[in-house]
Amino acid sequence: MTVPDAPGLRRAGVVLCAVEHAGVPSVILIRRAYQGRNAGQWGLPGGRLEAGETPEAAALRELREEIGLAAGPADVLGRLDDFPATSGFVITPIVVALEHPGVPLPSPDEVHSVHHVSLRTLADDDTPRWVPQAAGRSLLQMRLGPGWSVHAPTGAMLWQFREVVLLGRPDARVADFVQPDWTRQ
Template sequence: MSDLSSRLQAALARPGRPSSDYDLNEGISLPAGRVLRPAAVLVAFEDTPFGPQLYLTKRASHLKHHPGQIAFPGGKVDAGDRDPVAAALREAREEIGLPSENVQILGHLDPHETVTSFSMVPVLARITTPFRPALEPGEVDEVFTVPLHHIANPANFRLEGRRWRGTWRHYYAAPYGPYYIWGATARILRSLADRLTPS
């Protein structure tokens, strides 16, 4: 087992806590009977000469939802998907050309509830064989990597806020170079950082 796999699996073995797009905002009351649609994302790291790197995408600017935002490869669980893992692998194959046979699944973090009514499962994985990304232009403008040491440090996350639907919404942001990582992506990465650097 690689050092990267061991480190990520040790993080998964530590207790986590559920996260959502709402948990940094006091006073928000969610309806008890709300229906959440299943989704999954692939949180995939690769060992490189520069250390472990996380793959992220910049969503296409013409998309209806979250245009231009930084995201993991992923999307909704389709009827033909066996489970969230299968959905995350399929989406990564479609969006960035990552062959499923190049991926070692390590486990998953707690589901994340989004403001768009998805229950999103972050599937943690290691890319075992280098690949050449092939972007789906209808969904992805860019694919890039972020060092594990950047997102493993809770000090690199800051709490920010903006008005959304008439109220202030607070969220994590973890900028890296020209990339503004925020919202659900940053919240999931902060949950992983908490597990990677236990107190």
């Protein structure tokens, strides 16, 4: 699903980067630096589109700038649904597979740490948890480890990757997922 352009809408591209880490198929998550926008939050490498940039180009540029991994158009497997974040950004997740990614080199101004989440963990039945909210809605928590829960927007993108790519459920949609209040920055 693509969100159409509208006045005031800002766009960003992020990379859902599949790699082999210590012999295990995984995706890369980052913990944002503890200063600036989205301080300390879990995320995918990515950021806002520059003038004339496509979501794919922005996502690949940000992957290189934020964690030092180089990917080109041939590494792109596809894209997931645009996610309309409460921050005013529409985020386009680009799925990339890197056969020989090298060692991530996080930019200290933007990234506190780089983490790998196994595809097995993402596919596990116990990973998504739905927490009841007001008006009969539920908040998704992707429980990736002890004390490690990731919410929308990043959690929604991980959930859609899980559903579509890992579990073969192509009709999984995320645009209406509840987001925690602190994501409105």
